[in-house]
Amino acid sequence: MTTDISRLTISDEALKLAETITLADLLESPVTMADTVSMISNILRHGAQYNEIKENTDVLIELNIFRINQLIDSDTRTAIFHHLRDRRS
Numbered sequence: 001m002t003t004d005i006s007r008l009t010i011s012d013e014a015l016k017l018a019e020t021i022t023l024a025d026l027l028e029s030p031v032t033m034a035d036t037v038s039m040i041s042n043i044l045r046h047g048a049q050y051n052e053i054k055e056n057t058d059v060l061i062e063l064n065i066f067r068i069n070q071l072i073d074s075d076t077r078t079a080i081f082h083h084l085r086d087r088r089s
Contacts, residue, residue, distance in 0.1 A: 006053040023068070034080045034087075040069050 010018075026036040047062050054062075 005050070027068075034083050037072060037077065037080045038084060040065055040072075044069055 023036070026032040043062065043065055050058070
């Protein structure tokens, strides 16, 4: 069974609360940094799977995520993914 992701919604309450947290907040916090960098990488890795449902705002978000990804230096990225692998063990 394939879920049509374009039909899913997040509650207004959750979205309102999410407005109080920025991507910068997630990247600055040592508690969320590793998972946020992983999320960014996954968005870019799998973004083409959603080409048929992307709107202009989605394309702009993806472009900004790409730019942010490019600004994360390779030493930081390597350390983060080693941390995530170690955490899974």
